Amino acid sequence: MSAIPMPAVRPANPRFSSGPCTKRPGWSPEALGDALLGRSHRSKEGKSKLAEAIALTREVLEVPLTHRIAIVPASDTGAVEMALWSLLGERGVDMLAWESFGKGWVTDVAKQLKLADVRVFEAPYGELPDLGLADFDRDVVFTWNGTTSGVRVPDGGFIPENRDGLTICDATSAAFAQTLDYDKLDVVTFSWQKVLGGEGAHGILILSPRAVERLETYAPPWPLPKIFRLTKNGKLIEGIFSGATINTPSMLCVEDYLDALSWAKSQGGLSALTSRADGNFAVLRDFVEQTPWLDFLAEVPETRSNTSVCLKITDPHVAALGGDEQAAFAKSMVSALEKAGAALDIGAYRDAPPGLRIWTGATVEQADIEALLPWLQWAFETALQDLEAAA
Incomplete structure (x- = not known):
């Protein structure tokens, strides 16, 4: 039996991974030449780099000025966990899940946080659950784009304008490629390693004024690790949202993110x-x-x-x-x-x-x-x- 002939032309870049994703066109290590290596991230220059990353994130993603943006540890997972452990428990929560990561958040809320009032609406791979079943007077946790199933919500139309609960949205493979409705999203998270092809280990946490109000008026009954703490004495730690990160970020990764954001802006x-x-x-x-x-x-x-x-x-x-x-x-x-x-x-x-x-x-x-x-x-x-x- 003869072999099937190979096509004549290969992709110039064969990297089609869903995370970490391919770097921007034309990227090379020389793009990191201005990285602030061997310097403190808390130096004037370090804080400036981090503040620039936050500002460019806001500009490229068109995040409203009313929303706060923070660079947090542990990629998108860290950002989601920070939101779940810091915000949930004040009221009942509805979980929408239709792929691996959404189901992982269900496990965290139901089995790790062990909240008493949790409703779970699941769908098999390839489908969405009935979004109309979610009660937005409760908190609602969902994934905008299911990275492991290729299923996304078509838009934010299923979220009402007026609601008492918070919407917590894992948007890691949607941000920078799909239109997110920030007026209807109280928490948005993503990682640098997805649509912009940045390096891993860092996440972004975006909070609406309603989410900030919850943080300042509700204290969860469980202890919070240091890397999850967003408030002090009942007030938001504003420095976290201006570049004073909770823990030490990689300034090499920050430089790479800045390069990706600059490319995105140029496009x-x-x-x-x-x-x-x-x-x-x-x-x-x-x-x-x-x-x-x-x-x-x-x-x-x-x-x-x-x-x-x-x-x-x-x-x-x-x-x-x-x-x-x-x-x-x-x-x-x-x-x-x-x-x-x-x-x-x-x-x-x-x-x-x-x-x-x-x-x-x-x-x-x-x-x-x-x-x-x-x-x-x-x-x-x-x-x-x-x-x-x-x-």
């Missing part, structure tokens, strides 16, 4: 970044719609992510296999693509259904998505040939 800001992601997704969408062996994991078109695109293999020969065999088939495609240098890190998330996950965020070039498509076909045909030969 035209949020609208341009969203257009880049939308354009990348459109190329992949057209291929999927014309390819009989492939489909989106997200069932409803309006809920399909334009960044973390999750795909399932629907060929009848593969669909007839058991779950482990389906996973092995997808892994064989991923392995072949990596070995050929055509695509790196595009396997489905470990807890998700077997398939592929291709990042199409703003730092990915459309030409690389276009070059990837023949390679997907090649990898499928190669894996299918191997399957038939083993039968």
Whole structure:
């Protein structure tokens, strides 16, 4: 049996990982030449760098002046945990979950914080729960874009203008690629390593005035670690939101984030970044719609992510296999693509259904998505040939 011929052209940049994501086009280590290394982050220069990162975040993301922005430790996970442990418990909470990270927040609230009044609305991979079931007079926790399922909320229309509870939104693979409704979001979190391709270990926490009011009027009954503490003597620690970070940040990572933000601004800001992601997704969408062996994991078109695109293999020969065999088939495609240098890190998330996950965020070039498509076909045909030969 002869080998399937390889396509002639590889993507110039085969990095399609959903996190950490590829660096901005044209990035090189020289971009970090002005990093404040060997200096205190609390020096005048260090604080200036951190304040600039916060200011550029506000400008590029179009965050209202009423909202506060902080750089916090431990990536998006740290930012979400800080919000959950600092804000919840004052009233009942509704949890919306439809993929791995959203379900992780359910575990934290129900089993770690052990709140008495928790309602959970879950949906399987590929679907959204009924968003209309959430009661916004309670606190509501949800993920805007499910990185491991490729399912996002279409917009903020399900959140009422007038509500008594807080909305806590994990937006880590949505920020810089999708339009977030800050008037309806009281807490927004994300990490640098996603849409802008920054380095890991740092997160962003954005608080509305309503969230600040909760922090200053409610003290949770459990002890808070130092890295979670946002108030002192019942008042917000304002310095955290002007660059005086709770713990020591990597100034090399800060420099990289500043570089990414400057690139984002040079591209035209949020609208341009969203257009880049939308354009990348459109190329992949057209291929999927014309390819009989492939489909989106997200069932409803309006809920399909334009960044973390999750795909399932629907060929009848593969669909007839058991779950482990389906996973092995997808892994064989991923392995072949990596070995050929055509695509790196595009396997489905470990807890998700077997398939592929291709990042199409703003730092990915459309030409690389276009070059990837023949390679997907090649990898499928190669894996299918191997399957038939083993039968």
